[in-house]
Amino acid sequence: MDRAPTDTDCISDIPRSDPFALFDEWFGRAQESEPNDPNAMALATATTDGLPSVRMVLLKGHGPHEALGGGFTFFTNASSRKGGEIRANRQASLLFHWKSLRRQIRIEGPLAEVSAARADDYFHSRPRDSQIGSAASDQSRPLDRRQDYLDRCEAIAAEFPEGDIPRPPHWTGFTMTPVRIEFWLDRPGRLHDRRLFTRLGEDAGGGWEDTLLYP
Template identity: 75%
Template sequence: MERDRSAIAQTDPFALFEEWFQQARESEPNDPNAMALATATPEGAPSVRMVLLKDRSPDGFTFYTNAQSRKGEEIRANMQAALLFHWKSLRRQIRIEGPLSEVSAEEADAYFHSRPRDSQIGSAASDQSRPLPDRQTYLDRIEELARLYPEGDVPRPAHWTGFRLRPRRIEFWLDRPNRLHDRRLFQRVDPHADWADTLLYP
């Protein structure tokens, strides 16, 4: 790697994301698809948590959640978000920002029913982010659903859905010696326009 030039290619950012993501799948010990999802409260305060990327394409980056959870309510109130992938094994990170859209019911059904049966039951039984009097209450709900649906898929709750972030900004960050890090920002306002890119000071 030459010190006097960027190691982050000027290329299609989705192709570059895919290259880095595949390398992370080979090097990260757990969940290379884990990403921080940042939203905002109704008062404008930041709110962040880890979620899992479940699909990616030039259309955007997709994750699934309970829309009645805190994150779901924040998303529905303000359909914008930011994502952060940090792959410690590679000493790289990617920041992604843009508007959100909800996936179709068909997409949500397909993903929900691709999950292990126990995960379907666990999600259907959960009032995510709501106060829980004791853990046994949740376990009792799980047991009741398992009895109600002894085999096959569990119906997807209407409030369990997915969201897709269509990026307007994608920033790639690469660790380099002496904290002379490498950063390249890709951005576009119009989703049909070409990406513009620039290096950033570390």
């Protein structure tokens, strides 16, 4: 340890609270301070034989109730590598890291696919160019020439010259129902502050217990 702990170090700045309310507070601060994509999160998945992979996705809905997302929601091409891994192994984890705030949040739990209606609503809320790009992409598959992809985009734009692009059936969303949420706060001398919330029971209606963790 670089120095002796002070009285201030002995007090946690991560309150015993509802973890969704605490997430809202931290996320709100990130939206004010982060220069780009405060909703960016690392999504870790694994194959059925335990081979992990991780990539960045964007949070597009969150909250404890179904109307707010029923957890933490993102959208993707389900024919991609991540989509295949999710459908084979629904357990995943998320990580938010906000460098400007020196804070991070880790979330673990199972994923469930959103309804077709919800996928439609979000897909058609995106800019038209984003709809075209998603419809044209065979995400994660080999691409001989970038021009091939651009040609597909042009063909779709020509086929649907106005209005929304039909949502491809493989483009969907997933919501994580968290069973563990850990908040991490940087402290001087690497005396970091960590609090773990663990859901009581298996269903989303269960309460939470919490504990501090050694850094």
